[in-house]
Amino acid sequence: MFEYLLKRLSVSLLVVLGSMTIVFIIVNVLPGDIAQMLLGDTISTEKANELSSNLGLDRPLAVQYWDYITDVLQGNLGSSYVNQSSVQHTLLINLPSTIELTLTSSLIAVIVGILMGIAAAVYRDSWIDSVIRIISLFGVCTPTFWIGLLLIFVFSVHLHWFPAIGSGGLSHLVLPSVGLGLSGAGMLARLVRNSMLEVLHKPFVRTLRAKGIRESTIIFKHMLRNAVIPAVTMAGMIIGEMLAGSVVTETVFSRQGIGKIIVDAINAKDIPMIQGAVLLTSVFYILINLLADISYMYIDPRIRKMLRPSTQ
Amino acid sequence: MSVKSIATPVQPLRIKRRAERRFRSVKSRHVLLALSVSVLLFILFSAVAPGWMASHSPTEMSESILASPSAGHLLGTDQYGRDIYSLLVYGSRQSLLIGVGSVLIGGLLGSVLGLTAGYRGGWLDSLIMRFVDMMMTIPGILFAILISATLGPSLKNMILAVGLSTFPGYARMMRSQVLSIKSAPFIDAASTIGASHFMILRRHIVPNCLPPLIVMATIGTGTAVLISTGLSFLGLGVIREIPDWGYLLSLGRSYISVAWWISLFPGIFISFLVISINLLGDELRNLLEPRSRR
Numbered sequence: 001m002f003e004y005l006l007k008r009l010s011v012s013l014l015v016v017l018g019s020m021t022i023v024f025i026i027v028n029v030l031p032g033d034i035a036q037m038l039l040g041d042t043i044s045t046e047k048a049n050e051l052s053s054n055l056g057l058d059r060p061l062a063v064q065y066w067d068y069i070t071d072v073l074q075g076n077l078g079s080s081y082v083n084q085s086s087v088q089h090t091l092l093i094n095l096p097s098t099i100e101l102t103l104t105s106s107l108i109a110v111i112v113g114i115l116m117g118i119a120a121a122v123y124r125d126s127w128i129d130s131v132i133r134i135i136s137l138f139g140v141c142t143p144t145f146w147i148g149l150l151l152i153f154v155f156s157v158h159l160h161w162f163p164a165i166g167s168g169g170l171s172h173l174v175l176p177s178v179g180l181g182l183s184g185a186g187m188l189a190r191l192v193r194n195s196m197l198e199v200l201h202k203p204f205v206r207t208l209r210a211k212g213i214r215e216s217t218i219i220f221k222h223m224l225r226n227a228v229i230p231a232v233t234m235a236g237m238i239i240g241e242m243l244a245g246s247v248v249t250e251t252v253f254s255r256q257g258i259g260k261i262i263v264d265a266i267n268a269k270d271i272p273m274i275q276g277a278v279l280l281t282s283v284f285y286i287l288i289n290l291l292a293d294i295s296y297m298y299i300d301p302r303i304r305k306m307l308r309p310s311t312q
Numbered sequence: 313m314s315v316k317s318i319a320t321p322v323q324p325l326r327i328k329r330r331a332e333r334r335f336r337s338v339k340s341r342h343v344l345l346a347l348s349v350s351v352l353l354f355i356l357f358s359a360v361a362p363g364w365m366a367s368h369s370p371t372e373m374s375e376s377i378l379a380s381p382s383a384g385h386l387l388g389t390d391q392y393g394r395d396i397y398s399l400l401v402y403g404s405r406q407s408l409l410i411g412v413g414s415v416l417i418g419g420l421l422g423s424v425l426g427l428t429a430g431y432r433g434g435w436l437d438s439l440i441m442r443f444v445d446m447m448m449t450i451p452g453i454l455f456a457i458l459i460s461a462t463l464g465p466s467l468k469n470m471i472l473a474v475g476l477s478t479f480p481g482y483a484r485m486m487r488s489q490v491l492s493i494k495s496a497p498f499i500d501a502a503s504t505i506g507a508s509h510f511m512i513l514r515r516h517i518v519p520n521c522l523p524p525l526i527v528m529a530t531i532g533t534g535t536a537v538l539i540s541t542g543l544s545f546l547g548l549g550v551i552r553e554i555p556d557w558g559y560l561l562s563l564g565r566s567y568i569s570v571a572w573w574i575s576l577f578p579g580i581f582i583s584f585l586v587i588s589i590n591l592l593g594d595e596l597r598n599l600l601e602p603r604s605r606r
Contacts, residue, residue, distance in 0.1 A: 018446030026458050130340075141586040143538055145545050146561060146579030149568060153576075157569045244451030248542050252565070262454075263546050266461050278458050282450045 005294065012290045017069075019282045024068050027275050028061060077276035082268045087276040090261060095280070098257035101246045104177040106239045109184025113238075114231065116185060117192025118219060121227075124197065132189060139186020144245050148179040148252035165254040176253045180245050184238040191234050195227040202226075229300050236292020240285045247281075345595050348588030355585055359405040366398035370554045378571040388573035390563065396573060399560060400581050406556045407585065410471055410540040411533040417475030418536075419529045422482025427521070429483070430490025431513060441487065447480040456539050460548045467550050470543060474536045485528055489521045523600035527593055534589035541582050557582050 071078065077087035120132040155161045155175060162175050199205065200223070208218045250259030258277050265273035358365045367386060368374075374385070374393040381388045387396040429440040447455070459473035493499065494517070502512050543549055544558030555563060557578045564574030 015446060015449050018442070019449045022446055022450060023458065026455075027462050137587055137590065138583065141534060141538070141590055142583040143541055143545070143558075143561075143579065145542065146575070146582065149561070149565060149575045149579070153568055153572050157572075240451060244453050247453065247457070248546065251546060262457060266457070266546060266548060269461075271462065274458060274461050278450065278454045281454055285451055286449050 004297075008290060008293060012286050015286050016283055019286070020069060020072055020279060021065075023275055023279050023282075024065055027271055028064060072279070077279070078272040080265075080273050081270045082265075082273075087272050090273070091258065091276055091280050094257050094261050097255060098243070098246050098250065098259065099284075100173065101176055101180065101249065101255065101257065102239065102243045104173055105180035105242045105246070105249075106184065106235075108177055108181030109188060109238050109242065110235055112181065113185035113188025114192050114224075114228065116189035117227075117231075118196060118224065120189060120193040121196030121200065122219065124193075129193075132193075136186035136189040139182045139184075139189075142183070143248075144180055144183050145248050145252045147182060148176065148249055151175045151179050152253070172253075172255070176246075176249050176255060179252070180242055180249045183245065184242055187241075188231060188234060188238060192227060192231050195230050196223060199223045199226045229296070232296050232299055233292055236289050239288045239292075243281060243284055243288070341595075344591055348591040351584050351588040352592065355404045355408065355581075358401040359408045362398075362402045362405065366395075366401040368395035368398040370394060370398045370402040372398075378567065378574075380571070381573055387577045388571065390560075390571070390574050391567060396560075396577055399554060400557065400578060402554045403556045403560065403578075404581070406467065406550065407537055407540070407582075409467065410474060411537040411589075413471040414474035414478065414536040414540070415529050415532045417471060418478035419482050419525065419532065421475070422479035422484075423486045423521075423525060425479070426483040426486025427490055427513065427517070430487040431494065431509070431517065437487075440483070444480045444483045452477045452535075453539055453542055456543055457546065457548060460543055465548060465550055470540055470548075470550060473543070474539050477539065478532055478536060481532070482525070482528065485524060486521055489524055490517055493517055493520045527597045527600060530596055531590055531593035534586040534593070537582065537586055537589070 075088060077091070079086055080090070116132045116136065120129045123129055152165075152175060156163060162171050205218060205223060208222055209215075246257065247259035247262055249255075250257040251263050254260070258281060262274060262277045264270075265277065354365075362370075372394065374389060374395070376385070376389055377391055377393040379385055379389045379393075385395050385397070387400070389395055390399070425440050425444065429437040450458075455477040456473040459476055460469055463469040463473065499512060499516060502516055507515070540549075541556070541558030541561070544556050545562045547559075547562070549556055549559050561575050561578040561582075564571065564576075564578070567574055
């Protein structure tokens with residue numbers, strides 16, 4: 001098992017290196033003159049060239065790449081084009097609030113998604129199933145920023161239950177998390193429904209019924225445990241989606257966080273900041289998937305068993 | 313149906329009832345399909361001939377600014393007095409162009425890579441697939457943000473950004489599809505009678521890969537629309553006189569307490585388009601891939 005963890009971890013490290021390379025390629029190899037873009041079209045080419053050399057953009061690509069990789073591995077993400085402040089410093093200050101939103105919305109997505117999936121499977125082909133199907137379709141197909149705006153309109157503007165914008169206490173977290181969580185819940189509900197339906201006719205469920213076990217116990221203790229296994233890998237993906245989605249949701253609610261940093265950086269054409277923020281988010285994404293893989297192993301004893309002989 | 317009834321043995325009456333319910337569900341599926349096709353046709357017409365579909369000129373600024381929906385302005389007006397419905401009709405061309413264009417780019421690139429990886433195998437396969445794995449580690453929307461921020465805002469770049477952020481999915485699907493077909497006996501037979509690799513790919517492998525590809529591309533169009541409206545919402549969209557749906561929605565954000573219609577209707581247009589595309593994709597899956605029917 002330890003061997004597996006080690007292997008998985010080293011693969012993840014390689015993947016991090018890979019995503020660093022891709023971010024570098026996009027920023028430096030794709031056509032698009034950064035200096036020209038920063039200064040606007042009206043500025044002469046000489047001025048642009050001067051800025052390029054100041055920013056070190058005129059060095060050979062291989063040199064730039066090597067410097068970039070070594071800098072990032074030393075925890076240096078460069079400095080902002082706009083105010084020369086350190087990119088990683090700005091990002092780290094804003095990271096907690098993004099993680100907060102990611103976790104709460106994932107929690108909502110997982111709880112609501114699993115409950116909806118169970119309900120849809122248990123009452124399959126009934127109106128409950130149809131309603132849940134429609135809710136999850138809307139959750140998947142509706143832009144999260146729009147759901148966020150609707151929530152603001154209903155719960156802040158009209159009902160005054162929650163503050164519309166800003167960050168702070170728990171009350172600021174409710175609307176963004178619900179808005180973001182619903183889209184994840186939609187994805188998960190479909191999956192849980194299908195895997196519950198598969199378990200529904202397994203012999204062990206019939207045996208449990210024959211033994212006279214309460215239906216709720218069968219559903220929540222025995223069926224759910226089996227049905228939830230495919231949902232766990234999905235959950236890793238969903239947390240990743242929530243992380244990426246928080247970029248947009250933070251903008252809707254004017255919350256502090258990585259998303260707002262990215263949007264401000266886009267408007268200021270602050271490439272190092274965008275680059276750093278995307279990289280940091282990707283690293284988290286990779287980390288989350290690693291954790292999902294490991295938890296998969298803990299939930300499903302069959303996988304543990306499969307791995308054991310190699311370590312003995 | 314109560315929770316208990318799953319447990320009881322199946323009785324003739326119940327079978328009948330279940331059959332009826334299934335019949336009803338087939339009927340409701342057809343109604344849904346008809347609805348989604350009408351939504352798609354409406355948006356298609358708006359994209360092709362916006363002048364016919366719109367009630368006002370999208371640049372016409374009337375005196376009634378921030379007017380609520382009425383007979384004169386079906387979906388209200390924005391802060392400049394422009395008619396929201398007409399803006400949405402004129403904006404549909406861009407949404408469709410981005411959706412279809414990026415799927416063409418992403419689908420084509422992904423399919424070619426997936427086909428090559430799956431058919432050739434060996435080191436080329438590992439190389440391509442590791443590349444695809446790496447691309448997958450950057451969440452789609454962030455990838456698109458990065459590309460469009462570096463390339464600058466234009467329709468072409470937006471299509472490129474969304475297309476490039478979606479190709480890894482196609483590559484993975486095509487590769488697994490090729491692998492499952494490649495081992496079939498009729499491929500062996502074809503190469504035994506001397507068919508060239510090109511012939512085998514063209515006559516046997518590609519046609520067999522098409523059904524899942526068509527389904528994926530259909531649903532991918534919806535995803536592309538979602539990503540692109542997200543980009544416009546963040547301010548990475550194309551800056552034109554007529555705002556696209558995502559940008560219009562973001563403009564309405566500042567007026568949400570006084571003019572909810574500016575944000576509400578673009579959102580409805582986006583959702584209805586994406587939902588219709590998804591339902592169409594589901595239906596295509598039922599048609600083209602009967603084995604995966606639920």
